[in-house]
Amino acid sequence: MEEHNLLETNVSMVPKMDFRPLLRLKMQYIHNAAVKSLCPPVRYKSTTVANKENKENNCPEVDAKPYSSIPSKAKLPYLGHFFHGLAYAKKTYKLTEDWYQDLGPIFQIKIMNLDMVVIRDPDDIKQHFRMEAKYPQRLEFKSWLHYREVHDEELGVLLADGEKWHVQRRAISPYMMQPRYVATYTHDLNDTALDAVDLLRHERDTRGGGKVVPLMRDLLFRWALESIGVVLFGKRIGCLSLEGSTDPDTDAFAHAVNDMFTTSERVGFLPLAFVKIFFRKDFAKHMACWDTIYRVAKKYIDAQLNAITEEGSKDEEAGGLVRQLATNKELTIKQVYATAIDVMTGAVDTTTTALQWCLYELARNPDVQERLYAELVRVVPDGRREQITQKHLIDLHYLKACVKETLRLYQIAGGYSRVLEQDTVIRGYKLPKGTVIAGATPNLCRDSNYFEDAGEFKPERWLRDASGRKQETHPFAYLPFGFGTRSCVGRRFAELEMHLLLGQLVRQFIVRPGNAVDVEINHTLLIYPSKSVDIELVDRQTDDKDSAQTLHS
Numbered sequence: 001m002e003e004h005n006l007l008e009t010n011v012s013m014v015p016k017m018d019f020r021p022l023l024r025l026k027m028q029y030i031h032n033a034a035v036k037s038l039c040p041p042v043r044y045k046s047t048t049v050a051n052k053e054n055k056e057n058n059c060p061e062v063d064a065k066p067y068s069s070i071p072s073k074a075k076l077p078y079l080g081h082f083f084h085g086l087a088y089a090k091k092t093y094k095l096t097e098d099w100y101q102d103l104g105p106i107f108q109i110k111i112m113n114l115d116m117v118v119i120r121d122p123d124d125i126k127q128h129f130r131m132e133a134k135y136p137q138r139l140e141f142k143s144w145l146h147y148r149e150v151h152d153e154e155l156g157v158l159l160a161d162g163e164k165w166h167v168q169r170r171a172i173s174p175y176m177m178q179p180r181y182v183a184t185y186t187h188d189l190n191d192t193a194l195d196a197v198d199l200l201r202h203e204r205d206t207r208g209g210g211k212v213v214p215l216m217r218d219l220l221f222r223w224a225l226e227s228i229g230v231v232l233f234g235k236r237i238g239c240l241s242l243e244g245s246t247d248p249d250t251d252a253f254a255h256a257v258n259d260m261f262t263t264s265e266r267v268g269f270l271p272l273a274f275v276k277i278f279f280r281k282d283f284a285k286h287m288a289c290w291d292t293i294y295r296v297a298k299k300y301i302d303a304q305l306n307a308i309t310e311e312g313s314k315d316e317e318a319g320g321l322v323r324q325l326a327t328n329k330e331l332t333i334k335q336v337y338a339t340a341i342d343v344m345t346g347a348v349d350t351t352t353t354a355l356q357w358c359l360y361e362l363a364r365n366p367d368v369q370e371r372l373y374a375e376l377v378r379v380v381p382d383g384r385r386e387q388i389t390q391k392h393l394i395d396l397h398y399l400k401a402c403v404k405e406t407l408r409l410y411q412i413a414g415g416y417s418r419v420l421e422q423d424t425v426i427r428g429y430k431l432p433k434g435t436v437i438a439g440a441t442p443n444l445c446r447d448s449n450y451f452e453d454a455g456e457f458k459p460e461r462w463l464r465d466a467s468g469r470k471q472e473t474h475p476f477a478y479l480p481f482g483f484g485t486r487s488c489v490g491r492r493f494a495e496l497e498m499h500l501l502l503g504q505l506v507r508q509f510i511v512r513p514g515n516a517v518d519v520e521i522n523h524t525l526l527i528y529p530s531k532s533v534d535i536e537l538v539d540r541q542t543d544d545k546d547s548a549q550t551l552h553s
């Protein structure tokens with residue numbers, strides 16, 4: 001296997017002046033000038049009128065308007081909206097919001113070969129999902145596929161399509177989507193959460209002057225990796241030891257996943273020939289990340305497969321999900337590796353990022369924190385190392401609402417995509433088979449037409465008030481884990497892990513902003529904080545009544 005050097009540069013940690021608005025203007029100027037000289041003028045129909053018509057005529061296919069009439073902005077030959085893409089680098093959610101304001105709830109964007117129709121009305125999203133194919137397909141991640149092709153690796157559940165995807169999904173869904181199976185991991189994931197909390201305290205005291213936890217993001221990576229280790233291998237892999245990770249490869253893995261996702265914005269979707277020339281460094285870094293991901297993941301999977309072979313059927317329960325995969329007769333050994341690697345990759349950056357956003361919001365909202373703490377004290381009243389059990393979780397409504405609300409404001413996966421399997425009419429436009437649809441769900445989640453006080457962190461919106469009423473939410477306005485048969489297979493584990501860590505952390509500490517101020521959203525492939533959310537942790541006093549006061553001091 002070809003080895004590349006992993007560039008350790010952590011882009012998001014470097015403080016920067018924000019020239020982006022200026023750059024955006026400049027890019028748009030270049031784009032407009034180029035369009036003027038290269039393209040004939042194009043007129044677009046007012047979308048307000050078009051949308052009204054479509055809603056009223058219920059979009060009968062015979063009257064459907066052609067694809068070419070979908071609202072868009074003037075395009076350059078071949079490059080399409082390439083400069084718009086550059087100008088909105090790391091701010092995809094802003095592009096979709098600005099274009100929605102200009103063009104309405106359906107528009108087309110084309111960046112070289114990447115041709116997408118963005119939809120942003122929850123009724124359209126609902127209609128789209130209602131027609132979903134048996135084997136739903138997402139937008140192709142070219143660089144991800146390229147790596148597997150060059151290294152003769154099988155596509156796992158994240159990337160495979162058709163029957164090959166279905167076989168792998170069928171192998172894990174009955175476990176990962178099954179609440180009873182997931183619940184069996186509660187004890188071990190609790191221990192993981194408690195060790196993570198100890199590690200945060202230790203880092204605060206040894207490196208953070210007893211106040212702020214430095215490099216919070218990296219510590220949460222270690223928690224996320226340890227947690228998915230428990231799920232996949234049924235045992236601890238040792239990332240949370242106070243002296244540092246027992247295996248330096250675990251840090252390399254977590255950083256590689258993060259850099260791989262971040263570089264995917266540039267190199268993931270465009271023609272590879274172009275990417276290899278114009279984004280050479282990013283491409284090399286991206287491939288190096290995959291080398292590390294595969295090398296480290298395979299090391300753990302190999303060790304587990306050997307242990308299973310040696311132990312035989314001695315302990316059917318041991319061995320975590322890898323055991324279920326390895327004993328599944330429908331899967332080839334390459335598919336076992338591929339799916340385990342996909343699950344491991346899908347699990348780390350997502351939960352780490354969600355937890356960072358959640359702590360950021362709790363630090364900014366002491367009242368929310370106080371209410372959460374009060375609930376935790378009431379439901380889990382005993383010693384601070386007590387396990388949070390499934391029985392407790394039933395009553396921890398506010399805890400779950402905090403995580404839910406975090407994923408509304410920061411929809412980690414940044415929207416969804418599907419490739420149409422048949423000609424389809426959406427909003428009165430005829431979209432041919434093969435069209436890529438992207439749902440702008442992160443924008444919808446912050447739209448005051450669908451959420452009251454949409455910009456505010458209000459977990460109580462998900463709960464019944466004193467009179468038993470709950471805010472009505474359009475079910476297709478909030479889809480952080482996607483929807484349908486291709487939705488996130490790790491959802492239940494992700495939620496359990498996040499509930500346990502958040503619960504254990506807030507039981508022991510008051511969370512204050514620390515260095516986590518002026519954090520912006522960086523939307524590349526995922527929705528990241530612009531810097532590590534390095535919060536301050538204040539030990540709670542054993543007398544619970546006092547700590548509510550400290551929270552406000």
Ligand code: HEM
Pocket residue numbers: 138157158159169228231342343344346347348350351354407411412413415416417480481482483484485486487488489490491493494
């Ligand atoms: C906050 C945490 C997470 C979020 C927000 C999230 C979100 C998502 C989303 C939006 C998708 C695509 C769904 C679609 O296309 O409809 C997805 C797919 C996937 N996720 Fe997650 N995820 C999270 C955590 C996890 C974890 C912990 C795991 C593993 C245990 C995981 C494994 C996967 C896999 C394997 C897929 C591909 C499923 C398929 O194509 O069949 N995710 N996730």
